[in-house]
Structures are given as C-alpha cells and as structure tokens.
Amino acid sequence: xxxxxxxxxxxTQLDNLVSDISGRxxxxxxxxxxxxxxxxxEQLGRPPRFVTSPSGHESRVTDGPTLDLLxxxxxxxxxxxxxxxxxxxxxxxxxxxxxxxxxxxxxxxxSVRYLEEGRVKVLHDDNTGTVERVNTDLLELxxxxxxxxVLTIPIEAEDHGSLNADADRVAAAVAGAVKAEALVLLTNxxxxxxxxxxxxxxxxxxxxxxxxxxxELARGRMKKKVLAxxxxxxxxxxxxxxxxxxSDRPLTRAMSGEGTVxx
Amino acid sequence: xxxxxxxxxxxTQLDNLVSDISGRxxxxxxxxxxxxxxxxxEQLGRPPRFVTSPSGHESRVTDGPTLDLLxxxxxxxxxxxxxxxxxxxxxxxxxxxxxxxxxxxxxxxxSVRYLEEGRVKVLHDDNTGTVERVNTDLLELxxxxxxxxVLTIPIEAEDHGSLNADADRVAAAVAGAVKAEALVLLTNxxxxxxxxxxxxxxxxxxxxxxxxxxxELARGRMKKKVLAxxxxxxxxxxxxxxxxxxSDRPLTRAMSGEGTVxx
Numbered sequence: 001x002x003x004x005x006x007x008x009x010x011x012t013q014l015d016n017l018v019s020d021i022s023g024r025x026x027x028x029x030x031x032x033x034x035x036x037x038x039x040x041x042e043q044l045g046r047p048p049r050f051v052t053s054p055s056g057h058e059s060r061v062t063d064g065p066t067l068d069l070l071x072x073x074x075x076x077x078x079x080x081x082x083x084x085x086x087x088x089x090x091x092x093x094x095x096x097x098x099x100x101x102x103x104x105x106x107x108x109x110x111s112v113r114y115l116e117e118g119r120v121k122v123l124h125d126d127n128t129g130t131v132e133r134v135n136t137d138l139l140e141l142x143x144x145x146x147x148x149x150v151l152t153i154p155i156e157a158e159d160h161g162s163l164n165a166d167a168d169r170v171a172a173a174v175a176g177a178v179k180a181e182a183l184v185l186l187t188n189x190x191x192x193x194x195x196x197x198x199x200x201x202x203x204x205x206x207x208x209x210x211x212x213x214x215x216e217l218a219r220g221r222m223k224k225k226v227l228a229x230x231x232x233x234x235x236x237x238x239x240x241x242x243x244x245x246x247s248d249r250p251l252t253r254a255m256s257g258e259g260t261v262x263x
Numbered sequence: 264x265x266x267x268x269x270x271x272x273x274x275t276q277l278d279n280l281v282s283d284i285s286g287r288x289x290x291x292x293x294x295x296x297x298x299x300x301x302x303x304x305e306q307l308g309r310p311p312r313f314v315t316s317p318s319g320h321e322s323r324v325t326d327g328p329t330l331d332l333l334x335x336x337x338x339x340x341x342x343x344x345x346x347x348x349x350x351x352x353x354x355x356x357x358x359x360x361x362x363x364x365x366x367x368x369x370x371x372x373x374s375v376r377y378l379e380e381g382r383v384k385v386l387h388d389d390n391t392g393t394v395e396r397v398n399t400d401l402l403e404l405x406x407x408x409x410x411x412x413v414l415t416i417p418i419e420a421e422d423h424g425s426l427n428a429d430a431d432r433v434a435a436a437v438a439g440a441v442k443a444e445a446l447v448l449l450t451n452x453x454x455x456x457x458x459x460x461x462x463x464x465x466x467x468x469x470x471x472x473x474x475x476x477x478x479e480l481a482r483g484r485m486k487k488k489v490l491a492x493x494x495x496x497x498x499x500x501x502x503x504x505x506x507x508x509x510s511d512r513p514l515t516r517a518m519s520g521e522g523t524v525x526x
Contacts, residue, residue: 040335068340071340071343072335075339075342075343076334076335076338080338081334083360087362087365087419087423088423092364094401096358097358099343099358100358101357101410102350138357141404144404145364147364
C-alpha cells in the first residue's frame with residue numbers, strides 16, 4: 001500500500017496523478033484544500049487567520065465558523081471534485097472525512113502557542129488537533145470491496161467534535177496505521193531545496209540521522225512536510241518521498257526516487 | 264431496514280431524530296440541504312434560480328458553479344454536521360454522497376421543461392437527474408461493518424459527472440434498492456394536509472388507488488414527497504410515512520402510523 005498526499009487544487013496536478021494511478025488498488029489518497037478554503041473565506045468576508053508557532057510552523061486559527069468553512073471546502077468542494085475526477089479516470093474512489101465512521105480520531109490541542117511581535121501568546125479553544133488513532137478496520141473494509149479511499153479533514157476529537165488538522169501529518173498517520181510501504185507527499189516543488197528559490201538545489205536524500213538538519217533547512221509549508229515525514233518514519237513507514245506533482249506520472253517518478261527521499 | 268429522509272437544518276429536528284435512532288443499526292439516512300444551499304448562494308452573490316415544470320414540480324437550475332455550491336453545502340457542510348451530531352448521539356454514522364463509490368447512479372435529464380409566463384420553455388445542459396441504480400454492495404458492506412450510512416447528493420451520471428437530484432426521490436430509490444420495510448419522509452408539517460394552512464386537516468391514509476388524488480392535493484415541496492412515495496411503492500416498499508420531524512421520537516411516531524401513511 002502507498003499513501004499519496006496531494007494539494008487541493010483541481011487541475012494539471014490532479015490530472016497527472018489520476019492517469020498515473022488509474023486501475024491501481026494499492027493506493028490511499030489524502031488531500032488538502034487550503035487555497036480553496038482561503039478563497040471561500042475571503043468571498044464570505046471572513047479572511048483566514050494564521051498563527052506561527054515558536055518552532056516556526058504556521059497554522060490556521062480554527063473557530064466554530066471556520067470549521068463550517070472547512071467542512072464546505074475540504075469535505076465538500078475539494079473531496080467531491082477529486083472523487084469525480086478519479087472516477088472519470090477509472091479509479092473506484094470513495095471520499096471520506098476523518099469523522100466518517102470515526103476514521104481519523106485525534107486529540108484536541110486545547111491551546112496553541114504562537115508568536116506575535118516576538119512574544120509568545122496563547123490561543124485558547126482552538127479546534128485543531130493531531131491524529132492519534134486510525135480506524136483501519138474501516139479502511140480495510142473499503143479496500144476489500146475494491147474502493148480507493150480519498151481522505152480529508154476534519155478529524156474527530158474525543159468528544160466527537162470536529163477538528164482541523166494538517167493534511168500532510170494526517171497522511172503520515174494513515175501511512176503508519178496501514179503499514180504503507182511508502183508515503184508520497186506531492187507538492188509544487190521538486191522536493192526539499194537547499195535554496196527555496198533554486199530548483200536545482202534539491203536535497204536527494206535525507207537519512208533519519210539528518211532529519212533535524214532537514215527541518216532547519218525547510219521553509220514555509222515544506223516544514224510541515226518534513227515534520228510529517230519524520231512522523232511517518234517514526235511510525236514504521238520505511239520510505240517517504242517529497243516530490244513534484246507538476247509532472248506526468250508523479251507517483252511512478254516519486255517511487256523511483258525522483259524528489260527528496262527520506263528513509 | 265428503514266430509510267429516513269430528513270431536511271438539511273441542524274437543530275431540534277435533527278436532535279429529535281438522533282436520540283430516537285441512537286443505538287439502532289437498521290436505519291439508513293438521506294438528508295437535504297436546500298435552505299443552507301440557498302443561504303450560501305445568496306452570500307456568494309449567486310441567488311438561487313428555480314423553475315416550475317408543467318406538472319407543477321419546482322426544481323433548482325443547476326449549472327456548473329451551482330454544482331460546486333451543492334458539493335459545498337450538501338456533501339460538505341450539512342453531511343459532516345449531521346455525521347458529527349449522529350456520532351455524538353451514539354450512532355456510528357458514515358457520510359457519503361451519491362458519487363462516492365458510485366453509490367447513486369442516475370441519468371442526466373438533458374433538458375428540463377418549465378413554465379414561464381404561462382409558456383413552456385426548455386432549459387438545456389442542466390445538471391439534474393434521477394437515481395436509476397443504487398450500489399447496494401457498498402451499502403451492505405458498510406452495514407455489515409456496523410455503520411449507519413448518511414447519504415446525500417450529488418448523484419453520479421453515466422459519464423461520472425455530478426448531478427443534482429431531489430433528496431426525497433433519492434430516498435425513495437434507496438428504500439426500493441435495499442428492500443426497506445418503510446420509507447419515512449420527515450418534514451415540518453404533520454403530513455399531507457387537505458388544507459396546507461390547517462394542520463388538523465391531515466390525510467391519515469392514502470391507499471395506492473388514491474395516489475393521483477393525493478398528488479392533486481399536494482402543494483409546493485409536499486408534491487415531491489408524494490411523488491417520492493409513489494416511486495417507493497412502485498419499487499416494492501410496502502409503506503411510506505410522511506410525518507412531522509418537529510416532535511420527540513419522530514421515527515417511532517411515524518412507524519406507529521402518525522402522519523400520512525401511503526401504502
């Protein structure tokens with residue numbers, strides 16, 4: 001089994017992936033939706049708000065109304081567009097959020113520490129969390145029926161409330177739970193770059209012993225991908241590849257080692 | 264198995280249903296979302312457009328952007344709120360749209376005839392349809408795993424595109440396909456009324472032989488419910504109940520004959 005994470009934009013990236021996995025039944029897909037969510041938030045007059053943690057990770061402030069926007073974009077708009085595109089491409093896709101059948105259960109962070117003007121502040125009652133349990137029975141049930149699960153947020157809290165979670169890290173938790181042979185994180189960069197502006201500065205390989213250094217190197221969204229890679233490796237996934245979604249056959253290329261291989 | 268159709272509003276109606284079905288595994292839920300969809304359409308500056316057919320049925324004009332709004336509200340906002348509420352109430356709910364795993368497959372209408380200023384006009388390329396096949400294998404797979412499916416639109420066209428469909432009629436098709444013992448259509452009225460303004464004018468029973476007369480009597484949204492009831496009966500469902508969602512234990516009451524029983 002291979003777990004593939006892709007962003008939330010419908011377009012060439014998705015088309016490439018669809019034709020690459022057409023007919024395959026050994027893949028699980030996790031997708032994002034951040035850009036669509038930001039767009040809808042703006043359209044509805046609720047501009048998105050982000051905070052940056054002391055360790056440099058950016059995350060979306062998720063109050064109640066933001067959860068509704070998340071349901072609309074991730075579970076609704078993006079998930080169902082993806083399922084439609086995949087099914088048109090011959091993949092027997094079934095779309096689920098983490099709350100469906102208690103698929104992805106996690107822990108509410110409670111409070112989020114963040115930096116503002118150089119000082120550490122605390123955000124209370126934020127609806128964000130991380131996956132701690134995956135309902136692998138449900139995944140196996142669907143896979144046994146020949147379906148390709150297409151997973152997204154929200155995830156389910158202990159009290160059955162809905163939580164926002166980072167999709168790369170969700171993919172890592174899923175890969176660990178299903179004992180995937182690989183986690184492939186597709187993105188709009190060729191992989192982890194020494195210089196984010198220079199696509200030729202690709203880091204081809206990151207052994208476990210150099211994960212800290214890779215984390216230092218990563219900037220912006222790439223930081224979450226390296227963190228997700230670390231979590232997947234810690235959960236026993238033998239290989240993580242951060243690779244470009246902007247090529248034909250992106251999964252095949254990633255599995256052949258194109259991109260940054262963390263192992 | 265009982266198929267229950269409920270509207271799309273979160274509130275007392277849903278609370279009543281949740282506590283009534285808590286612990287049950289012999290129910291399948293289908294929900295609407297029209298009001299939430301209209302609200303979002305207005306907020307995004309795309310007021311909803313409806314047409315009325317020569318036979319008096321109202322339907323939403325569904326172009327491409329409307330399909331996106333439908334994905335957002337029905338499959339996203341409403342479905343995931345419902346799943347969350349049900350799971351909080353002890354129901355092992357799993358939410359799916361008709362395109363997931365090809366669950367609800369139908370036929371694109373192609374063109375829709377409608378009345379405008381007394382003349383019959385034709386709307387082309389409308390993304391609406393009716394369910395013709397239900398993937399009962401998928402429903403049985405989920406039921407065998409102890410999950411309660413919570414179903415909504417869109418449904419899947421022959422070309423794997425997404426289609427709008429009437430949720431009452433979707434529920435009828437599902438009830439027929441799973442050979443349900445009953446279809447319960449919960450609504451904000453006590454049932455079919457002789458006089459829509461007089462809640463004491465309830466029609467208690469409609470035998471098959473009087474379906475045409477019941478159809479004549481029905482006004483507005485109730486027309487679709489009587490049509491759905493007819494379709495369910497024609498597909499072998501022995502009993503349909505149109506009943507109030509605004510009471511405690513609405514399913515128990517409906518099954519005991521409260522409301523309009525069509526059989």
